[in-house]
Amino acid sequence: MAQSARLSRTLRKGYAKAAMKWSDEYSTGVERIDNQHKMLFRMSEDFRTSLDDGLGDRIYDGLLKSLDMYARSHFRLEENCMASCECPAAKENSGAHRRFMETLREFQDRYSADGFAPGDARELVDYIDRWLSDHIGRIDVQLKPFDAQFKG
Ligand SMILES: [Fe+2]
């Protein structure tokens, strides 16, 4: 019994996507921002593992709340940094942050209305992973030329 449970878990993992890993290509050079980005990589990885282990329903509610708190605080910090150094990506960054909050709200609304749905949860973690590569890796990193202003 235990063996077949392990086997089915291994099979599920075999089809699961690999977690996104932090690397220097995501570095903005601003330590506080990089640390917060690393936290989002970890949140995504941990949640993907929980989903693969069939435990998504236990932590989805907490994930939605954590993401909401994380995003509000992180976006504020990052938008302030980009505004203060007049980063050319500032406007594109804040527009994308608004759309992230709208998307998150849609997931929250669906959860409030219908409860936990594994397909929705999987979609959310895929969305976050796309955000890590498309947003952090393309827009947030444009802070890099200004990072000296935020040291010390
Ligand atoms: Fe951003």
Ligand SMILES: [Fe+2]
């Ligand atoms: Fe960011």
